[in-house]
Amino acid sequence: MLVVDGLRTQYCIEDPLSFTVNRGEMVAIIGPNGAGKTTLIKAISAQINLEAGHVSIANRFISDLSFRDRGQILALVNQYESKPQGFTLRQFVEMGRYAHRPAWGPLSEKDRHMVELSLRRAHVWQLSTSLITAVSGGEYQRARIARALAQEPQLLILDEPMAHLDIAHRHQVAKLLRQLNRDEELTVIAAVHDLNLAASYFDRVIMLCDGTISAEGTIEDVMTSERLSQTFGVPLTHVVHPTSGRPQFLGVDL
Amino acid sequence: MSKSSKIRKTNSTVYISGLMLLILVVLALTHLAQGAHQMSMHDLWACLTGEVGQGGDKTTYTIVWSIRLPRLLTAIIVGSSLAVSGAALQGLFRNPLADPYVLGIASGGAFGAALAMLLSTQVIFGATTGAFLGAGIAGMLVIGLAKDSASYRLNSILLAGVAVGLIFSALLSLVLVFAERQAGDMLSWLLGHVGHTNWTQLSVMASLTLMGTIAIQSNANALDVALLGEGAAQGIGVQFSKLKITVLLATFILVSSAVAYCGIIGFVGLVVPHTVRLLAGPSHKYLIGLSAIGGAILLVAADLIARLILPERELPVGVITALIGGPFFLFLLRKDNQYASR
Numbered sequence: 140m141l142v143v144d145g146l147r148t149q150y151c152i153e154d155p156l157s158f159t160v161n162r163g164e165m166v167a168i169i170g171p172n173g174a175g176k177t178t179l180i181k182a183i184s185a186q187i188n189l190e191a192g193h194v195s196i197a198n199r200f201i202s203d204l205s206f207r208d209r210g211q212i213l214a215l216v217n218q219y220e221s222k223p224q225g226f227t228l229r230q231f232v233e234m235g236r237y238a239h240r241p242a243w244g245p246l247s248e249k250d251r252h253m254v255e256l257s258l259r260r261a262h263v264w265q266l267s268t269s270l271i272t273a274v275s276g277g278e279y280q281r282a283r284i285a286r287a288l289a290q291e292p293q294l295l296i297l298d299e300p301m302a303h304l305d306i307a308h309r310h311q312v313a314k315l316l317r318q319l320n321r322d323e324e325l326t327v328i329a330a331v332h333d334l335n336l337a338a339s340y341f342d343r344v345i346m347l348c349d350g351t352i353s354a355e356g357t358i359e360d361v362m363t364s365e366r367l368s369q370t371f372g373v374p375l376t377h378v379v380h381p382t383s384g385r386p387q388f389l390g391v392d393l
Numbered sequence: 394m395s396k397s398s399k400i401r402k403t404n405s406t407v408y409i410s411g412l413m414l415l416i417l418v419v420l421a422l423t424h425l426a427q428g429a430h431q432m433s434m435h436d437l438w439a440c441l442t443g444e445v446g447q448g449g450d451k452t453t454y455t456i457v458w459s460i461r462l463p464r465l466l467t468a469i470i471v472g473s474s475l476a477v478s479g480a481a482l483q484g485l486f487r488n489p490l491a492d493p494y495v496l497g498i499a500s501g502g503a504f505g506a507a508l509a510m511l512l513s514t515q516v517i518f519g520a521t522t523g524a525f526l527g528a529g530i531a532g533m534l535v536i537g538l539a540k541d542s543a544s545y546r547l548n549s550i551l552l553a554g555v556a557v558g559l560i561f562s563a564l565l566s567l568v569l570v571f572a573e574r575q576a577g578d579m580l581s582w583l584l585g586h587v588g589h590t591n592w593t594q595l596s597v598m599a600s601l602t603l604m605g606t607i608a609i610q611s612n613a614n615a616l617d618v619a620l621l622g623e624g625a626a627q628g629i630g631v632q633f634s635k636l637k638i639t640v641l642l643a644t645f646i647l648v649s650s651a652v653a654y655c656g657i658i659g660f661v662g663l664v665v666p667h668t669v670r671l672l673a674g675p676s677h678k679y680l681i682g683l684s685a686i687g688g689a690i691l692l693v694a695a696d697l698i699a700r701l702i703l704p705e706r707e708l709p710v711g712v713i714t715a716l717i718g719g720p721f722f723l724f725l726l727r728k729d730n731q732y733a734s735r
Binding site for chain 2: 184186205206207209210211213214215217219220221223224225226230234235237238240242243286290
């Protein structure tokens with residue numbers, strides 16, 4: 140689905156970096172602050188220019204795609220964006236249809252259907268008529284995911300989708316991504332700060348450190364307490380979640 | 394629930410457009426009939442439809458076709474240009490303070506016009522050409538200065554526009570100082586007027602306005618998405634660099650023709666788009682068209698007042714737009730506190 144080959148950027152990622160994400164996978168990019176997670180997200184979604192290397196999505200070089208084509212294959216949920224004033228949540232999600240619509244004319248039947256479906260899938264349908272500026276942080280994040288779904292993407296790339304949310308909303312958003320990945324076979328790549336969320340909901344991790352991939356593989360292989368403690372520079376204790384059985388990490392540095 | 398609200402939304406937009414068009418038509422007819430030479434609606438209609446030819450009531454015919462109709466159409470076209478470019482620039486820059494003059498084009502045009510008046514005796518023709526040249530030079534300067542590395546960042550464009558505007562304003566002041574006796578004429582030209590255009594000039598204005606407005610309207614969906622910011626908009630499929638250049642060129646065309654023929658008419662481009670957003674929502678799909686109607690309404694009303702208050706000595710229409718637009722806008726802001734607090 141996504142092939143990154145010898146990628147280098149002007150800042151952060153100075154050594155060539157390569158990895159592959161298969162269709163239907165759910166991959167977390169983890170690493171300490173400044174490791175290059177956001178830079179990597181921006182590079183694979185063509186938001187910044189590459190110094191070297193190639194990124195291809197569904198067997199096409201991303202640099203060869205027009206913005207419109209890219210908007211139909213790849214949906215992006217960045218860390219920051221502006222909230223448009225005065226738009227309802229539904230209108231906000233309708234923006235996701237941009238790459239599928241002609242410049243003139245109203246939304247087609249298909250557009251409406253996809254918007255409706257996306258609102259329901261991201262569990263924000265009941266908020267359709269609320270102003271996007273008036274919804275809570277977790278609802279806003281789900282609305283952004285709904286807007287991304289309205290693009291009918293094959294690949295969803297998110298930068299810190301769970302940041303700044305309380306514990307309930309963090310899990311809600313992570314669970315939503317998991318559901319979309321499982322039920323719709325949507326390929327998901329997300330930069331994730333919260334190690335326990337990454338370990339609980341994702342299939343595979345790519346660990347970045349100083350702009351290079353320091354480890355890559357399944358949760359169990361990569362996320363060991365030694366490696367994590369060393370990478371993040373804080374002692375971390377590995378425990379097994381009593382109900383889910385997934386690895387979790389406790390960090391106390393007293 | 395959502396379906397019915399959708400329908401209500403569409404209906405209310407249709408209702409608002411209908412109402413605004415009705416207001417414009419009523420104002421336009423009043424504009425044509427009222428003034429130093431009053432005429433009944435019946436006479437006016439006969440004149441417009443050509444039932445009364447030049448052979449009939451010659452004075453009325455001439456007044457309608459050579460004076461009032463060009464003036465009315467000028468007000469409609471310029472009001473639309475200013476409001477449409479204001480709406481587009483506020484959207485593109487995500488800045489509620491943006492107006493058609495923020496990018497310095499108008500200052501360039503004003504300086505060009507004043508300089509042409511200073512150097513030439515053929516006041517009106519010289520001023521228009523001078524204004525077009527000045528606006529063109531200002532536009533090229535803004536584009537040239539805003540280019541950093543490979544791309545144009547919105548803030549760079551805005552800052553370059555403000556800087557270019559300041560420079561041309563200073564040059565304009567210099568011209569006004571040198572002009573001495575002509576300074577009064579220049580000032581009243583600059584403050585805005587809609588009564589100096591003939592049919593040829595009108596057709597030029599109309600085509601430029603139509604071009605600019607269509608270019609902006611065909612980017613209405615992109616302008617909506619652009620409100621999310623450059624990165625998010627590109628992620629959805631908007632080619633932001635193309636959008637920026639299209640909207641900038643379109644507003645350059647709209648603003649330079651407005652300034653060249655009518656001077657600097659303030660407030661229309663700032664207030665009308667905000668008013669339309671309050672009435673019909675922020676979606677550019679409706680905002681652009683309704684702003685065009687709203688701008689026309691405001692300018693026709695302002696010109697009507699300008700002609701009626703002091704029939705012997707015309708007031709600059711720009712002064713009237715600010716005087717009626719300002720309080721009306723404040724009233725709307727007070728009514729909609731949510732908008733004010735944003």
